[in-house]
Amino acid sequence: MRSTRIAVSAAMLGVLALPVLSATTASAAPVAASALASSSCSSLPPLPYEVHTKAVTIRSKATTKSTALGVLYRGHKFTVHKRSGNWLYITDKSTGVKGWVSGTYVYRDVRMCLD
Numbered sequence: 001m002r003s004t005r006i007a008v009s010a011a012m013l014g015v016l017a018l019p020v021l022s023a024t025t026a027s028a029a030p031v032a033a034s035a036l037a038s039s040s041c042s043s044l045p046p047l048p049y050e051v052h053t054k055a056v057t058i059r060s061k062a063t064t065k066s067t068a069l070g071v072l073y074r075g076h077k078f079t080v081h082k083r084s085g086n087w088l089y090i091t092d093k094s095t096g097v098k099g100w101v102s103g104t105y106v107y108r109d110v111r112m113c114l115d
Contacts, residue, residue, distance in 0.1 A: 041113030049080050049088070051106050058099035062087035070097035072106070 051074045058070040062084045072078060076094040083089075086103040 041111075044111065044113070047108045047111055049078070049090075049106055049108055050074075051076070053105045056101050056105040058090070058092065058097050058101055060099055062089075062100045064102075066100070069099040070095055072097075072101055 051072055053074070055071045055073045057068045058072050060067040060069055070092065072090065072092050073094075076092050078090045078092045078094075081089045081091065083103070084100075087100045088103055088106055089098070089100055090106070091098045
């Protein structure tokens with residue numbers, strides 16, 4: 001008898017939640033559609049590079065065996081000058097240190113546009 005009460009309660013919750021979910025979805029769709037219509041993917045600027053770990057070592061050459069010159073922390077602003085494979089030559093604007101950082105830890109986020 002107890003399992004019957006649980007089944008009825010779950011069914012009633014499902015019926016009550018359905019209008020709330022459909023109303024939320026319906027109101028969000030026009031906003032997203034109008035935002036996409038106002039800009040195209042090709043007109044959006046590329047996302048900035050970011051440090052995706054607490055810190056990454058700045059090195060003299062694009063290899064893990066080269067001399068460490070400094071540390072690029074997550075909060076630091078930096079400029080990317082060039083790429084070599086998975087390595088980026090950067091200038092840390094917070095410290096002025098120039099060198100190579102691994103693209104495993106420093107990269108742009110990805111943006112997806114749906115046409």
